[in-house]
Amino acid sequence: MKLVKLIANLGYGSRKEVAAMFRDGRITDAEGEVLYADDRVEHDAIRVDGAPLDPPAGLALMLHKPTGYTCSTKDPGRVIYDLLPSRYRLRSPLLSPVGRLDRDTSGLLLMTDDGQLLHRIVSPKSHLPKVYEATLASDLRGDEAAVFAGGTLMLESEKTPLAPATLEVLGPRRAWLTLTEGRYHQVRRMFAAVGNHVEALHRPRIGGLALDDLPAGQWRALGAADLQRLFESAVP
Known part of the structure; x- marks a missing residue:
């Protein structure tokens, strides 16, 4: 890929703007030597205004x-x-x-x-677990873990039950919930289905x-x- 297209695709500017950056000497190699648009240089050796080029596609x-x-x-x-x-x-x-x-x-x-x-x-198919920490408006009633783990809970407007999920109680109104699927507003809707309301939600872990x-x-x-x-x- 030509350097102008490569650098433009990384968001540094339009191809016209990147071409102007070459003319202005803003694109160099690691030693500070000015590069030209038709040079062949390894990605890691390219500098823009002295800073390393952003990671290539696949970021x-x-x-x-x-x-x-x-x-x-x-x-x-x-x-x-x-x-x-x-x-x-x-x-x-x-x-x-x-x-x-x-x-x-x-x-x-x-x-x-x-x-x-x-x-x-x-x-x-990946079944990646996603962990959420929920702070609730009301005390947990005690049966939520069994309900969430049962694999039969239906959310409003859904046609298939939720996959089993794991609940770990951290306090009267705090819990970790681990899911392996990602439906729309799933955590909030799950607690709503058992008569509670999520006041704050944080996801500390994926896989x-x-x-x-x-x-x-x-x-x-x-x-x-x-x-x-x-x-x-x-x-x-």
Whole structure:
């Protein structure tokens, strides 16, 4: 791929704008030598204004999404792309969220421009466990764990029962809920089905990946070891 197209696809600008960056000497190699549009250079050796070129297509990252942000490119309010370098929303192929967390839910969100990886993560066949911490409006009544684990719970407007889910009680109004599917607003609707209301919701873990000490609003790229760990906790 020609350097102009490569750099434009990473969101640095249109092809015309990137061509102007070459003319202005803003694109160099690791030693600071000015590059030209027809040069052949390894990706890792390219610098833009002295900074390493962003990762190539196939990027995957984890983001600690705060509340108040939507998983969208067009919402008039705050969106997850506001937490990333501005050019990341212009990458081609598109850097997309893997599933969604609603505006009022915080926690681990995966993003990738790798369509095969995205499909593998969201596929029901992967059975990736997703852990949510729910803070509830009312005390747990005591039978929720059995109801959620039974595999027979039907949500309003749904035609098939939910897959069994695991509930771990943390306190009278706090619990961890582990799911292996991802229906619309599933955690909130599950607690509503047993007569409760979720006041706060946080997702600390997907598969073998956890937020750990990643602060809210921060992100990091995922390597091969991270992706391997992600799938290690898939339910057989």
